[in-house]
Amino acid sequence: MTKTESVTTMILPLSFKGQHIMSAHLHAVGLKKAYRKGRSLEVPVLHGVDFTIEAGEMVAIVGASGSGKSTLLHLLGLLDGPDQGHIYLNGERIDQLPDKKRDYLRNTAFGFVFQSYHLMPELTALENVMMPQLIRLSPWQWFSQKTQLKREAASWLERVGLGHRGKHKPSELSGGEMQRTAIARALAGNPQIILADEPTGNLDAESGESVMKLLRDLNRERGMTMIVVTHDLSVARQADRIVRLNQGLVESFNPGVAA
Amino acid sequence: MYKYLLCWRYLKTRYIALASVISVMLGVATMIVVNSVMAGFAHTMRDRLHGILADVVVESYDLDGFWDWRDVQSIIQKECGDLVEATAPTMETFGLLKIYLPDGQAVTRQVMVIGIRPEDRAKTGDFSEFVQDENGKLIKPGFDVPKNWQTNSPAGHLLKDTPKDDPLHDILRQQAGEQVPDRGAIVGYALATIHRPGALTDDFIAPAGSRIGLAFPKSGRKPEAAYDDYTVVGFFKSGMSEYDSMHVYVPLERLQYMRMLGDGLGAGAVNQIQVQVKPGVNINEVASRLQRVLDSRRPLYFRVATWEQKQGPLLEAVKIEQFILNVLLFLIIAVAGFGILAIFSMIVVEKTRDIGVLKALGASTGGVRGIFLSYGLALSIVGCGAGMIEGLLIVHYLNDIENLINSLTGTRVFNPDIYYFSEIPTLVEPWTVAGIVLGAIAIAVTASVWPAQRASRLHPVQALRFE
Incomplete structure (x- = not known):
């Protein structure tokens, strides 16, 4: 067993309602983060955030622009490191892991959904969905499992209602379709936690509603832990819990409408 | 992936x-x-350089060469006989070429006069592939002057109609021999021709059958020139202008005789022995072996070089x-x-x-x-x-x-x-x-x-x- 595998197996033994699911408990303590602009200007963003999300829970993080919502999401998803504070996944500290293990966790434990979808324009929808697996596997592993992985990716596209769009490039998809493809991509890596940064931010009301319903359904069906950053309260209300950030501090924990 | x-x-x-x-x-x-x-x-x-020179050249530092060249050939055979295919003695010296033009003028050029035995020289290198007639057709290397060239000369024409008992007969025969000497020479193509820019063909200033004069140093204490007449019997065209514009090949025995380095009948000195080795033989090794053995015989007299060493620069x-x-x-x-x-x-x-x-x-x-x-x-x-x-x-x-x-x-x-x-x-x-x-x-x-x-x-x- 490699070191990377040993870290992952420590934080992956999870089940939900009797079935094997990908869900996890994420806990952050005293997170502080500041951005440096130029040589001397330091802009503090997070001032010591404590945050906990239980396995299978859906939490919305809301707050005004510049309140640190996205920064918190990036720290929780290991896209960035905190200046101070600790992050635990299933009880294991993950914020100080070396780069290789962080890469591995981002690939296996977290699924990201971005406001601007961030699909690869050169790849088809199906290939975009397969990307986490493509990153994970060596060419040899890929060729030996190709058929099965393609089938799985196609089923994820089917699940988000885009089974017929697999061969289409992102430029041939609508905004809502692109975001659903991005969600399918996040799900295809079988992550424990979905981290969504303004998933409806670029969508019209109808598409936004459809995307949020999809995330909510996935959370309920599979018990998938979800953190959704939004400034739209109607979106936030669909979460189990709402965390409000104000000037880099957690101001309040409010139960969402669905709770 | x-x-x-x-x-x-x-x-x-x-x-x-x-x-x-x-x-x-x-x-x-x-x-x-x-x-x-x-x-x-x-x-x-x-290819052309190698064709002109044999694989290995044994030469003396002295331009007058060595008389015991047959002994040197024996040494070569004894030391490297199983590696050597053929040897050819040659005499090489600088000289001046006079080309006599029909209008009475003469062109003088600096040349390298090389005395050879055509049959021997043909066995060492591709010499025979570079000897041609006026039309560019390859001919067998040799110095024989066709008999009809003398009879077709101005004096030869008159000689035909002159009875043998006529007092002029001997004079005309002598003149025919002077107009077309019975000693042949193979002249470098670029020496014998003039190329005019834009012209499709070259103009021969020394065509086949024409007389040329060669001056070269005699052997002796005082520097003295020898002069000899030849008839052009062929042209040497290797494709290397350095050689085609310098080389004039003449019979070895005649050159030895004129340089006072031989009796004209076979006994004489040469200053080079061209050595052709068998295919696949390491010529550098042959050269160093010969250098060693010849040095032991006569120190600082012989120089043995491969064709590559001679053309090194x-x-x-x-x-x-x-x-x-x-x-x-x-x-x-x-x-x-x-x-x-x-x-x-x-x-x-x-x-x-x-x-x-x-x-x-x-x-x-x-x-x-x-x-x-x-x-x-x-x-x-x-x-x-x-x-x-x-x-x-x-x-x-x-x-x-x-x-x-x-x-x-x-x-x-x-x-x-x-x-x-x-x-x-x-x-x-x-x-x-x-x-x-x-x-x-x-x-x-x-x-x-x-x-x-x-x-x-x-x-x-x-x-x-x-x-």
């Missing part, structure tokens, strides 16, 4: 990057063409020329490498957000670096492969291309009269082509290292936020 998929997709969709390797392609093609032509020239030149000059040209052409590919660097840097900027997404999805720093390095490698393989095919095609059809340019422009790009080649010689050396292609690939990949490194070091959050 994602590295190769993305690399393949970038290759198929980023035409600007493909454009960046056009310069690499052209550089590779140019290098292959230039190297093939230079190798062709060098190879042909080496010329062959070295060609090598240096080829090396400098290669350095310059590789610099062109290096410049192309900077083009790749610039375009790759642009692509990295364009792909910043994609790099951020890949990192968010778990791609490692090495993986992202690998995408751009693989991309650089793939592009360079495409560029170098295309350049190699283009270069080889140009080399293959080089003479057709030259003919086409000639017909389009009305001028001769490659003048065979200057180079003595009927067509542009080319030689494709596989190792040279492989070296050029691998070198160009290395340059192109090196040019993509910095952009790839830059891409791999992008911070995922900054990359995702890049506008």
